[in-house]
Amino acid sequence: MKGLSWLFQLLTGIALVFFVVYHFVVTHIAGSLAYEEVLKRIVSLKIFYIVFLPIVAFHAFNGLKVISEEYGFKWSRVFYIAMIVAIAYGLYNLF
Amino acid sequence: MSLNTLAFYLHRITGVILAIYLCMHLVFIGTVKTGEYANLIKITLSKEFLPLDLLLFLAGIYHGVNGVRLIIHEFGLLYRYRKALLYATPVITLIIWIFVCLEVIR
DSSP states (O other), X not given: OOXXXXXXXXXXXXXXXXXXXXXXXXXXXXXXXXHHHHHHHHHHTHHHHHHHHHHHHHHHHHHHHHHHHHTTOOOHHHHHHHXXXXXXXXXXXXX | OOHHHHHHHHHHHXXXXXXXXXXXXXXXXXXXXXXXXXXXXXXXXXXTTHHHHHHHHHHHHHHHHHHHHHHHHHTTOSGGGHHHHHHHHHHHHHHHHHHHHHHHHO
């Protein structure tokens, strides 16, 4: 993993420690997964999820891309397209 | 297999599991918009699903703790203690996991 891909994987990794912990606290400790609560949370934490979504999608799909490359596959485009689709689908659900 | 190699493969395996879960999670959350979520969440909050949830937390916590260890070394920090941190990673993971399990089951 080199260059920008490595740097962003590292930076998103650091950010995710905080984002995932906060997401866990609001969904499992401070709140619940009940339908009405999830609906409210999507509205009240919209900005949080708009930032969280691209960070987690990049980290996940870039990670998969790196693993596939190490096994000799040249599927970079597939993972970048999947990343964009995941972000777009997540944002569509937020609005 | 050395502990380093084991940590490397565990990081990979948990990463793949979490990436697959992310896709499933996005599709699942998409059902909030259609209203299907109210029925589906009853299934995933059932006792039968709980062990899967707890295993997912274990994968997430391990990936996070080991990731922090890797980032610390990437910055050239605590390299002298790399072996100690390698041993500490599963211990810290288990402590956090037990806390999380207790919070979720409670």
